[in-house]
Amino acid sequence: MTDTTRQPRIHFDESLPISAEVTTIANLIREHQVVVVAGETGSGKTTQLPKICLLAGREHIAHTQPRRIAARTVAQRIADECEVELGDFVGYQVRFTRRTSKATRIKLMTDGVLLSELTRDKDLTRYDTIIIDEAHERSLNIDFLLGYLKQLLPRRPELRVIVTSATIDTRRFSEHFSDAPVVEVSGRTYPVDIRYQPLADDADELDGLTSAMKELAAESGTGDVLVFLSGEREIRDAAEAINGLRLRGWETTPLYARLSAEEQQRVFQPHPGRRVVLATNVAETSITVPGIRYVIDVGTARISRYSARTKVQRLPIEPVSQASANQRAGRCGRLGPGIAIRLYSQEDFESRPRFTEPEILRTNLATVILQMTEAGLGDIEAFPFVEAPIDAQISDGVRVLAELGAIHPRKRHDHLRLTRTGRTLARLPIDPRLGRMLLEGSRRGCLRQMQVVVAGLTIPDVRERPTEQQQKADDLHRRFWTPGGAVDATPPEADAQPLRHTAHTGTRKEASQTSLEGGDFETLLNVWEYLQKRRKELSGNAFRRMCRQEYLHFVRFREWEDLVTQLREVCRELEMDARGTGSMGDVVTCLLSGLLSNVGLAEPERVAKKPGKRKPLVEYLGARGAHFAIQPGSSLARSTPPLVMAYELVETSRLWARTVTAITPEMVEAVGEHVLTRTLSEPHFSARSASVVANERLTLFGVPIVAGRPTSYASGHPEEAREIFIRTGIVEGEWDTRHPIVAANRFALEEAQTLTDRMRRPDLLLSDDELFTFWDQRLGAEVVSGATFESWVRGQADDSFLRLTPADCVSDPGELRVADFPDRWEVGRHELPVAYVFEPGAGRDGVTITVALELLNQLEQTPFTWQVPGLRRELATALLRSLPKAIRTKFVPAPDWAGRALVWLDANGGTEGESLPQALARALRALTGELVPPEAWQPSTVDGHLRPTFVVMDGSKEVARGTDLDELRVTLAPKVSAKLTRSAKRISATGQTRWTFGTVAPSVQLSGGVVGYPALVDETASVGLVVAESVQRASHEHVRGLRRLLTLVNPSPVRWVVSHMSNQEKLALGASSYASVPDLLADAWLKASQQLLLESGSPDDVRDEATFTRIAELVRADCPARTQAVVRVAAQTLTAQGEVERALQMFPPQDPLRIDVTEQLANLTFTRFISATPDPWFDRLPVYVRAMTVRMQGALKSRSRDDRARLEIEGVEVDYAALCDAQPPGPLSPAVEEIAFLIEELRVGLFAQGVRTAVPVSPKRVRQAIAAAR
Structure with a gap:
C-alpha cells in the first residue's frame, strides 16, 4: 500500500455472527495452512473473511465465487466496506471482464478464472492466500481447485487456504486437508416448524400443494409463501391450481432461471396483500427472496446429470438431498419463526442421501482433463479430488477430447498428450467444444461469424417468452427462422432490409446443404445482425424500447456484445485468422467440429406421439444408441431433415435436441475423419468403372452417416481386388469391353459352350476356376481393373499367349461330336x-x-x-x-x-x-x-x-x-387354314349360293413349297371355298359344303313331305329339341341331301360345275322321298322318346337308372341330331330309344339284373371316355365315333334282350375296338 491517501479502512460489522470469531480465525490462519470456516447464509463469512486475512498479515488474497454475479457484487460490497474504489485495493475478474490494478490485494474471481491462471502460473505465486467460497456446492471447478491446492501446499508452505462452506459435510473438507481445523459460525435464523404431509395414494402433487395452501392461508399472521417445484411446467400447473382456490388477498409469482429480468425482479418488489412465490431450486441459495415466512417443498428438483452411456447431459426430476431440503426449509426462518410443509413423509426424508452428489460425479470431465494435461498436472486418475470421479466419467472425458482432436491416440497406460489443436483449446477460456468451433472457423474463413454464434450459445437466450405473452413473442421471433439465410427481420414499425449471408464459394457439393441451411444456429446470426442494425439506427432509449416491444432482452444482448468483443480479443492474441466471411454451410461445418457426438439420423419409422392431434415427433438415432426428438420450439421441429446436429441433448420428459440444424455427410467427413468408423463390405466388380469397388459404410459413434456407397477396393486390398477383377470381370464376363483379346476369348468360349450345351456335356467346358487359373498365371500382379489391364497388355510385345480357341475351352476336344x-x-x-x-x-x-x-x-x-x-x-x-x-x-x-x-x-x-x-x-x-x-x-x-x-x-x-405334333396340327388347323387361304386368295371364295368356283383342284402349291387342299365349306346360308391344311380336313369340310350347296340349288321338298305326314308324326315332331318344326324339317332335308350325295359316288370327285350339276339333278329327283324317310325315322325316335319320358316318372329323381337313361336319351336326341348322326346308325335311333322303355319295364321286375348290366356298361363307358380324352381337339375320327354306337348296341343287348342288335356285340368286343382305336 504505497498510496496512503487511499489506504482501506478495515473494520468488522458487530451485527454479523462471524465478528465474534475474528480473532480465533485470524490466529488459525497464522498457525495452519488450511482453515475450514462453516457458516449458514447471513453469517458474514463471505464479506468478512478477506478482511480477517488482512488482519492475519496476508498480503495478496484470491477469493473465488461459484457465480459471476456473486464475484461482482461481493467485490463491490467489500470495496464499499473498505471505503475504496472497486478495481484498486479490491478488484474482481470474471470471464472476459477484469477490474483490477497493481494495487489490488483482494481479488474476487470465479473459480474458473483461478483455474485458467494455473496454465500460466502453476504455483499461483501471485497469491499468498486463497479463499475457496461456497465449497459446499461442490461444483466441478471447486473440486478441482481443492485437489490442486492439496498438491500445491507442500511446495508452498507459506500459502494459506481458507475453505468456506455452509454447515454441510465440513468433515469431508477437513479430512481432505489432513484434518484441517474447522470453525463453525452460527447464522441469523429463527426456529422453523417442519410439517410432513405425504401425499395420499390417490392424490398427486397439485392436490398436496392446494391442501397445504389452504392450511397456510388459514394460519393467522403475515408473510409470503415460497413453494419449491421441479420445473417450469410444474410452476405453471401450480399457479393455475392455486389461482383456482380464489384465496382472497393472495397472488402468485413465478421464479425460475429462464424468466426475463423484469419478471424475476417482481419477486423483490413491494406488493400489497400476500404472495405465493413458485420457484425452482434457484431459490435455495442463489437468491434470497424477501418476506418469506412459509415454505412448501414438493421435495424434487431437476438435477443436471451426465450419462456416460449416452453422452447426454440430462435434467431428470429427482428427490433432493437432506441438505437441500434443509436449505429450503431455512428460507422461511430469516424474518422470524417459520413453517415448512414437506409433501413427503419423514421416513422418505430420512432415507434420502445427506448431501447432493458433487458435480464432478455427474458431469463431463473434458475441460478438467484438458486443463490438467496442458498444465502438466499428471493423470486425472491420480489427482487428489475430494471425491474421485468414477472411471467411466474419466474415460468419457478422454473420449470427448479425442472427438475434438485435442489429444493424440494413446495406448492404455500412456500419458495423455495434447495435439496442436488441444494446446490451443487449453488456452481458450471457454468449453473445449466451443473452442473447437472457433478453431475450425479460423481455418474455414468464418471466424467472425463463429465468434457471434459461440458467444450466443454461452449466454441465456436473448429472445424472451413472458408467460402471459408467449404466443405473441413466438410469432415475432419466428421471423428469424427464414430458411436459406435470408430473414425478413423487419418489425411492424420498422423499415429494415432483409438480412442475407454470403453465397457459398467452397468445394462442398451444392446438394450437401438443404434449404434449412443453418437452422437454429443461423437464427442466432439473424438475431445478432438484426440487433446490430437496429442499434445503429435507433437512439439508446428507442433501442431499449424496441427490444422490450419485440421481446428481446437488452441486457443479455449487451452481454452478448461484450462476449463477442472478448472472444475476438482472445482470438487475436492467439493469432487466429479472422479474415473473410464464410457461407452458412461453412458455419455449420465449424459448429459440427465441436458437436460430433450430437449428430442424429432420422428414423421415420420411429415416431413418438404428441398430445392431442398434433403431428407425431420423428425420432432420431443419436450417438451410442440414444434416441431423441427435436424440441418443439426449434425452427426445424416441423421438418424432418435426414441428418441433424444439436447444440445440446437434454433429458426431461424425454431426450430433446435443442438448437438444431441440418447437416450433410460431407460435413461430417470434413471435420470428423478421426472419429469415423469406415467399414468396407461386399467387394464386387463394377461394370460401370471396370474396377472392383466395395460398399463403404461410415458410422459416427454408431450413427450411420453413409449407409453404403461405392469406393475403390484395390487401394487397400490389391490382391483381393485382382482376384475379383479376373474372376468376375473377365471370367464371368461382367466387364463390358471391346478389347480384342477379351472379346476373342469370349467368342471362343461361347462357341465351346454352344457345342457342350448341344451335347448336354457341360462337364467338358472349362470351369470358372480353370479359366481363372489361365488368366491368373498370365496377367501381371498390377492388373486389378480394366484400365490396368489395358495398360499392362499394351506393354506386352506379343499377346498371343493370352488368346483362346474353342478347343482350348474344353477339357477333352476329342469328345466334341458336332x-x-x-x-x-x-x-x-x-x-x-x-x-x-x-x-x-x-x-x-x-x-x-x-x-x-x-x-x-x-x-x-x-x-x-x-x-x-x-x-x-x-x-x-x-x-x-x-x-x-x-x-x-x-x-x-x-x-x-x-x-x-x-x-x-x-x-x-x-x-x-x-x-x-x-x-x-x-x-x-x-x-x-x-x-x-x-x-x-x-x-x-x-x-x-x-x-x-x-x-x-x-x-x-x-x-x-x-x-405333340398331331395335337398342334389339330389345334392350329383354323389358323393354318386361314393362313393358307390368305396365301391363296385367288382361289378362295365366300357367300356363294351356286357353283361359281370353276374347277377346284384337289391340292395347290403355295409359296415356300407349302401344299394346300381346297374344299367347299358350309356357311349355313351359303358356301365358301377355303384351302385346308390337310387331306382329312379338306374331305370333311368338302362333304358338308356340298350338301349345303345341294339344298341351295334344289327346290325344297318340305311342303310335299308335310302333306304326306300322319297326324301322329306331326305331333311327334313338335316334341323335339329343335327350335321349331321347320327347323327340324330343314335339317332332315340336309341329311337326305348328304345321303344321296354319298350314294352317288365319292364327294371328293365333285370338283367342277358339270359334276356338281349332274349330282344335283340326281339328288333333286330322289330328295322328296328320301327326306320323307328321314322324317319318318325322326318321328319314330321322338315318339319313343315321349314313351321313355313318361316311363321315367316311375323312378325317383336320384335313382341311378333314371339318371343313366336321362343321360343316354340326351346323347341321342340333341339339337340337330338328324344331320349329326352318321349312317348307318341314324336308322337305329328308334330302336335305341324304344330299348330304354323295355329296360325300365324289366327293371321293375328284376332290379338287380339291371344294376349288374348298368355297372358293366359304366365300365365300358369309362374306357371310351379315356379314349376320347386322348384324341386331339376337333371332330372325332369315324372309327372312334363308331364305338359310341357299338356301346348303344351293347345297351340293347344287355337291357332289351328281346330286341336284335345290328352287329354282334359284347363288352369284350367293344374294348377290343377301343384298344384298336388307340
Missing part, C-alpha cells in the same frame, strides 16, 4: 431350324424345332420320334425303362440293349415310316425273339429333354409350342 447335333432337320425339301437348350428341369430344356405355321400340315410325328443322333441312344434307353416290369427286366442293362438295338437297325435299315418305338420293338424281336406290344411303350414318361419341342411361328410371332 455332326450328331445338327442345327437343321431335313423334312422333304424343307430344313427346320434346330436349337438346343441345356437347362435341366426347365420347360425349354432339350431340342427345339421351329416350324412355320403354313408347313405344319406337311409334317408327321413319326420322323421326330427318332430325336437327333446325339440323343438317340439316351432316348432309346429311356423308352426301354418305360416298359412294364415284366418286359423291362428282359432288357437289362437298358443302355446296353439300347445300343445293340440301334446298331442292328443301322445295319439292317428298313426304318422308313417307323417310329423309334416301333423300330426298337422290331430290333429286339430280331435280337431276342421277345415281342414288345405297341401299347407297352410309354414315350410320354421319358424326360422332357428327350422329346423334341415344336415351336410354331407365324412370321416372327410364336403362335404355339408343344411336344
Whole structure:
C-alpha cells in the first residue's frame, strides 16, 4: 500500500455472527495452512473473511465465487466496506471482464478464472492466500481447485487456504486437508416448524400443494409463501391450481432461471396483500427472496446429470438431498419463526442421501482433463479430488477430447498428450467444444461469424417468452427462422432490409446443404445482425424500447456484445485468422467440429406421439444408441431433415435436441475423419468403372452417416481386388469391353459352350476356376481393373499367349461330336431350324424345332420320334425303362440293349415310316425273339429333354409350342387354314349360293413349297371355298359344303313331305329339341341331301360345275322321298322318346337308372341330331330309344339284373371316355365315333334282350375296338 491517501479502512460489522470469531480465525490462519470456516447464509463469512486475512498479515488474497454475479457484487460490497474504489485495493475478474490494478490485494474471481491462471502460473505465486467460497456446492471447478491446492501446499508452505462452506459435510473438507481445523459460525435464523404431509395414494402433487395452501392461508399472521417445484411446467400447473382456490388477498409469482429480468425482479418488489412465490431450486441459495415466512417443498428438483452411456447431459426430476431440503426449509426462518410443509413423509426424508452428489460425479470431465494435461498436472486418475470421479466419467472425458482432436491416440497406460489443436483449446477460456468451433472457423474463413454464434450459445437466450405473452413473442421471433439465410427481420414499425449471408464459394457439393441451411444456429446470426442494425439506427432509449416491444432482452444482448468483443480479443492474441466471411454451410461445418457426438439420423419409422392431434415427433438415432426428438420450439421441429446436429441433448420428459440444424455427410467427413468408423463390405466388380469397388459404410459413434456407397477396393486390398477383377470381370464376363483379346476369348468360349450345351456335356467346358487359373498365371500382379489391364497388355510385345480357341475351352476336344447335333432337320425339301437348350428341369430344356405355321400340315410325328443322333441312344434307353416290369427286366442293362438295338437297325435299315418305338420293338424281336406290344411303350414318361419341342411361328410371332405334333396340327388347323387361304386368295371364295368356283383342284402349291387342299365349306346360308391344311380336313369340310350347296340349288321338298305326314308324326315332331318344326324339317332335308350325295359316288370327285350339276339333278329327283324317310325315322325316335319320358316318372329323381337313361336319351336326341348322326346308325335311333322303355319295364321286375348290366356298361363307358380324352381337339375320327354306337348296341343287348342288335356285340368286343382305336 504505497498510496496512503487511499489506504482501506478495515473494520468488522458487530451485527454479523462471524465478528465474534475474528480473532480465533485470524490466529488459525497464522498457525495452519488450511482453515475450514462453516457458516449458514447471513453469517458474514463471505464479506468478512478477506478482511480477517488482512488482519492475519496476508498480503495478496484470491477469493473465488461459484457465480459471476456473486464475484461482482461481493467485490463491490467489500470495496464499499473498505471505503475504496472497486478495481484498486479490491478488484474482481470474471470471464472476459477484469477490474483490477497493481494495487489490488483482494481479488474476487470465479473459480474458473483461478483455474485458467494455473496454465500460466502453476504455483499461483501471485497469491499468498486463497479463499475457496461456497465449497459446499461442490461444483466441478471447486473440486478441482481443492485437489490442486492439496498438491500445491507442500511446495508452498507459506500459502494459506481458507475453505468456506455452509454447515454441510465440513468433515469431508477437513479430512481432505489432513484434518484441517474447522470453525463453525452460527447464522441469523429463527426456529422453523417442519410439517410432513405425504401425499395420499390417490392424490398427486397439485392436490398436496392446494391442501397445504389452504392450511397456510388459514394460519393467522403475515408473510409470503415460497413453494419449491421441479420445473417450469410444474410452476405453471401450480399457479393455475392455486389461482383456482380464489384465496382472497393472495397472488402468485413465478421464479425460475429462464424468466426475463423484469419478471424475476417482481419477486423483490413491494406488493400489497400476500404472495405465493413458485420457484425452482434457484431459490435455495442463489437468491434470497424477501418476506418469506412459509415454505412448501414438493421435495424434487431437476438435477443436471451426465450419462456416460449416452453422452447426454440430462435434467431428470429427482428427490433432493437432506441438505437441500434443509436449505429450503431455512428460507422461511430469516424474518422470524417459520413453517415448512414437506409433501413427503419423514421416513422418505430420512432415507434420502445427506448431501447432493458433487458435480464432478455427474458431469463431463473434458475441460478438467484438458486443463490438467496442458498444465502438466499428471493423470486425472491420480489427482487428489475430494471425491474421485468414477472411471467411466474419466474415460468419457478422454473420449470427448479425442472427438475434438485435442489429444493424440494413446495406448492404455500412456500419458495423455495434447495435439496442436488441444494446446490451443487449453488456452481458450471457454468449453473445449466451443473452442473447437472457433478453431475450425479460423481455418474455414468464418471466424467472425463463429465468434457471434459461440458467444450466443454461452449466454441465456436473448429472445424472451413472458408467460402471459408467449404466443405473441413466438410469432415475432419466428421471423428469424427464414430458411436459406435470408430473414425478413423487419418489425411492424420498422423499415429494415432483409438480412442475407454470403453465397457459398467452397468445394462442398451444392446438394450437401438443404434449404434449412443453418437452422437454429443461423437464427442466432439473424438475431445478432438484426440487433446490430437496429442499434445503429435507433437512439439508446428507442433501442431499449424496441427490444422490450419485440421481446428481446437488452441486457443479455449487451452481454452478448461484450462476449463477442472478448472472444475476438482472445482470438487475436492467439493469432487466429479472422479474415473473410464464410457461407452458412461453412458455419455449420465449424459448429459440427465441436458437436460430433450430437449428430442424429432420422428414423421415420420411429415416431413418438404428441398430445392431442398434433403431428407425431420423428425420432432420431443419436450417438451410442440414444434416441431423441427435436424440441418443439426449434425452427426445424416441423421438418424432418435426414441428418441433424444439436447444440445440446437434454433429458426431461424425454431426450430433446435443442438448437438444431441440418447437416450433410460431407460435413461430417470434413471435420470428423478421426472419429469415423469406415467399414468396407461386399467387394464386387463394377461394370460401370471396370474396377472392383466395395460398399463403404461410415458410422459416427454408431450413427450411420453413409449407409453404403461405392469406393475403390484395390487401394487397400490389391490382391483381393485382382482376384475379383479376373474372376468376375473377365471370367464371368461382367466387364463390358471391346478389347480384342477379351472379346476373342469370349467368342471362343461361347462357341465351346454352344457345342457342350448341344451335347448336354457341360462337364467338358472349362470351369470358372480353370479359366481363372489361365488368366491368373498370365496377367501381371498390377492388373486389378480394366484400365490396368489395358495398360499392362499394351506393354506386352506379343499377346498371343493370352488368346483362346474353342478347343482350348474344353477339357477333352476329342469328345466334341458336332455332326450328331445338327442345327437343321431335313423334312422333304424343307430344313427346320434346330436349337438346343441345356437347362435341366426347365420347360425349354432339350431340342427345339421351329416350324412355320403354313408347313405344319406337311409334317408327321413319326420322323421326330427318332430325336437327333446325339440323343438317340439316351432316348432309346429311356423308352426301354418305360416298359412294364415284366418286359423291362428282359432288357437289362437298358443302355446296353439300347445300343445293340440301334446298331442292328443301322445295319439292317428298313426304318422308313417307323417310329423309334416301333423300330426298337422290331430290333429286339430280331435280337431276342421277345415281342414288345405297341401299347407297352410309354414315350410320354421319358424326360422332357428327350422329346423334341415344336415351336410354331407365324412370321416372327410364336403362335404355339408343344411336344405333340398331331395335337398342334389339330389345334392350329383354323389358323393354318386361314393362313393358307390368305396365301391363296385367288382361289378362295365366300357367300356363294351356286357353283361359281370353276374347277377346284384337289391340292395347290403355295409359296415356300407349302401344299394346300381346297374344299367347299358350309356357311349355313351359303358356301365358301377355303384351302385346308390337310387331306382329312379338306374331305370333311368338302362333304358338308356340298350338301349345303345341294339344298341351295334344289327346290325344297318340305311342303310335299308335310302333306304326306300322319297326324301322329306331326305331333311327334313338335316334341323335339329343335327350335321349331321347320327347323327340324330343314335339317332332315340336309341329311337326305348328304345321303344321296354319298350314294352317288365319292364327294371328293365333285370338283367342277358339270359334276356338281349332274349330282344335283340326281339328288333333286330322289330328295322328296328320301327326306320323307328321314322324317319318318325322326318321328319314330321322338315318339319313343315321349314313351321313355313318361316311363321315367316311375323312378325317383336320384335313382341311378333314371339318371343313366336321362343321360343316354340326351346323347341321342340333341339339337340337330338328324344331320349329326352318321349312317348307318341314324336308322337305329328308334330302336335305341324304344330299348330304354323295355329296360325300365324289366327293371321293375328284376332290379338287380339291371344294376349288374348298368355297372358293366359304366365300365365300358369309362374306357371310351379315356379314349376320347386322348384324341386331339376337333371332330372325332369315324372309327372312334363308331364305338359310341357299338356301346348303344351293347345297351340293347344287355337291357332289351328281346330286341336284335345290328352287329354282334359284347363288352369284350367293344374294348377290343377301343384298344384298336388307340
